[in-house]
Amino acid sequence: FTAVHPDEQKFFNTALGLVKSAGRIVREAFEQPASAVETKSSNTDLVTETDRAVERYLIDGLHAAFPDHKFIGEESVSGGAKIEWTDAPTWIIDPIDGTTNFVHRIPLIAICVGLSINKELRGGIVYNPITNELYTAQVGTGAFKNGFPIHASSTQDLSAAVVVTQLGSDRRPEMISSFIQSYQTLMLKHNAQGNRSFGSAAINMMMVAQGSVDGYIEYGIHAWDVAAAAVIIREAGGTIISPDGSPFNVMGRCVLCTGTPQLSSTISTNFTHVQFQAEA
Ligand code: 2AM
Ligand code: CA
Ligand code: CA
Ligand code: CA
Known part of the structure; x- marks a missing residue:
């Protein structure tokens, strides 16, 4: 791992802590009776209060730690708006990936936080708080699930x-x-x-x-x-x-x-x- 920013490791570790805590918000909501479900652009495009709460929690936490960082978050980007992606350290956030699963109580959901610097994807955190599977990687480190190395398949056929x-x-x-x-x-x-x-x-x-x-x-x-x-x-x-x-x-x-x-x-x-x- 060779950092492209002197504080890159700190950025990643801070995000990791926030994602783990955000997992509690998702887990608690998942165990409660389903709350109100709203639709956005169509009947397949869903959002709940938990999506918004988790995104707010992550952005507030990262913004407090790194005030000059930028954010591209699903629930903060207003429909159809052009996304502005700059060279600044940028957090690309999906508070709940799999909202339809979340609404149906199918335990296949993930909190996703990616970090880009100079428009290069540098770090990724994907956390399923229901099954407690935490996937992490930074450029050059290899990929891990709950701390153990993982590898893609070698199937060619x-x-x-x-x-x-x-x-x-x-x-x-x-x-x-x-x-x-x-x-x-x-x-x-x-x-x-x-x-x-x-x-x-x-x-x-x-x-x-x-x-x-x-x-x-x-x-x-x-x-x-x-x-x-x-x-x-x-x-x-x-x-x-x-x-x-x-x-x-x-x-x-x-x-x-x-x-x-x-x-x-x-x-x-x-x-x-x-x-x-x-x-x-
Ligand atoms: P989401 O749950 O964060 O919205 C499933 O095909 C994938 O596409 C999920 O990762 C889901 O993310 C996203 N998705 C589902 N319905 C969508 C829609 N109507 N428009 C855009 N993305 C959608
Ligand atoms: Ca969505
Ligand atoms: Ca998504
Ligand atoms: Ca989402």
């Missing part, structure tokens, strides 16, 4: 692979049918071993990072879904690119990650006709 796919946020009929068609090719022509959807982009990516599944592809994700997880995937030895084969762009609204570049390439080749619109 789709016929030996379990792949995670999800419908994503663009629910226009042409998007869904083109996506399902690509998925069908993946499963039937290439005979993939299995498919899963865990309902949280970050959990999907941690499944790749720890080698439980071999690949994950999704259109419609946002920076806060993937920023922290991207660092962990790379440090676990996995690859992360755009589904069209171009380099990963955290603001690009889509992601393909796998244990091996060979598997990325096969999946990418099968998803060339997806009619995705980032704005939809």
Whole structure:
């Protein structure tokens, strides 16, 4: 690990402490009867008081420690607003990834905090406070789950692979049918071993990072879904690119990650006709 900022380690450790404490807020809410659920842009786009409370807790804590840092948080970015990403140390935050799971009391949710400096993703924390699984990585350290090293899979062949796919946020009929068609090719022509959807982009990516599944592809994700997880995937030895084969762009609204570049390439080749619109 070579810091690009003299206080980078302190930044990371402070965030780690806050994420662990924020886990209590989520856990306590998860054990209570469900509170009010509101919708944002559509009936699939949910938010609860807990999403807002956790984001406020994390941003307040980090802002108090580092007043000149910037924030990109899901519940603070107003709908459709252009995200401003600068060279300043920036915290990219998803207070609860998997709000639909949270609302349904499915214990697959994650608090995600990523750190960028000079627009480079430097550190990632993904914490499932229900199962108490804490994933961490900084550039050059390797990736860890509850302190133990994790590694992405070495599977190159789709016929030996379990792949995670999800419908994503663009629910226009042409998007869904083109996506399902690509998925069908993946499963039937290439005979993939299995498919899963865990309902949280970050959990999907941690499944790749720890080698439980071999690949994950999704259109419609946002920076806060993937920023922290991207660092962990790379440090676990996995690859992360755009589904069209171009380099990963955290603001690009889509992601393909796998244990091996060979598997990325096969999946990418099968998803060339997806009619995705980032704005939809
Ligand atoms: P969230 O729970 O933080 O909103 C599931 O496909 C992933 O996409 C989750 O990580 C979820 O994050 C996000 N997601 C779910 N519904 C969405 C929607 N309607 N618009 C944008 N992102 C969504
Ligand atoms: Ca959301
Ligand atoms: Ca999310
Ligand atoms: Ca969220």
